[in-house]
Amino acid sequence: MPALGVKAGEVREAFAKRNLIGHLQALQKIADEEGGNRTAGTSGYEASARYVEDQLRAAGYTPIRHVFTYWDEDQEADREIFNILADTAGSEEHTIVVGGHLDSVSEGPGINDNASGVAAIIETARWMAETGVQPKNRVRFAFWGGEEIDLLGSQHYVDALNQREIAQTALNSNLDMVASPNGGRFIHDGDGSRYGDAGPPGSQEIETLFRDYFAKNSLPAEATVFDGGSDYEPFLRAGIAVGGLFTGDVGTKRQIK
Numbered sequence: 001m002p003a004l005g006v007k008a009g010e011v012r013e014a015f016a017k018r019n020l021i022g023h024l025q026a027l028q029k030i031a032d033e034e035g036g037n038r039t040a041g042t043s044g045y046e047a048s049a050r051y052v053e054d055q056l057r058a059a060g061y062t063p064i065r066h067v068f069t070y071w072d073e074d075q076e077a078d079r080e081i082f083n084i085l086a087d088t089a090g091s092e093e094h095t096i097v098v099g100g101h102l103d104s105v106s107e108g109p110g111i112n113d114n115a116s117g118v119a120a121i122i123e124t125a126r127w128m129a130e131t132g133v134q135p136k137n138r139v140r141f142a143f144w145g146g147e148e149i150d151l152l153g154s155q156h157y158v159d160a161l162n163q164r165e166i167a168q169t170a171l172n173s174n175l176d177m178v179a180s181p182n183g184g185r186f187i188h189d190g191d192g193s194r195y196g197d198a199g200p201p202g203s204q205e206i207e208t209l210f211r212d213y214f215a216k217n218s219l220p221a222e223a224t225v226f227d228g229g230s231d232y233e234p235f236l237r238a239g240i241a242v243g244g245l246f247t248g249d250v251g252t253k254r255q256i257k
């Protein structure tokens, strides 16, 4: 069994060679062919889901659809949407949920937001499978549906957990918008040192892990606030440690003298 620590040190180099852009191009093509977007409940979402499931299956995973319905006020009808979940081996007692939303807004293809997070998660899953990493704790890869409709997918997932399953969820790492053009490296402010609102216990350790990684590789990084705007929020409210990365959306990076 390969030692996990050794493998983790190889991640950056390994990822530099991986075709993350290929996933962005594939999801852009899907949006182009399906009316310009990949919104939950549409054909663009379904095609995106099949793409992700194919990738996971090819890597040896068994993805499942976590289906639920919600009342669509605009359509005045029940609408069915779903998350995609795929697990590694490892103990379920301390499950690590690595998630990002698969749906886009209705106004566009959703490439930074959030094909980028999807690409990073697919490649993480593939890398783990190909290198034969045997995680001690189970990693659950989650592709949320309906983030752009009030965090529907992640909220439904957390609501469906019983007390025991909540206790077994060690943390949620969220990837939403990780390929911003003109992007910065933002780490969620787990300890509250920058924005005053710390995440649940354990969130500080997640922030520290990312911080140390960037520092070790001489990459500048900043904290970003938990503003409730992405899928970590239902986990945070359930008292589960949360963290993750973000590269920016509407702000413009400028030089600070």
Ligand SMILES: [Zn+2]
Binding pocket: 101, 113, 114, 147, 176, 177, 230
């Ligand atoms: Zn997003």
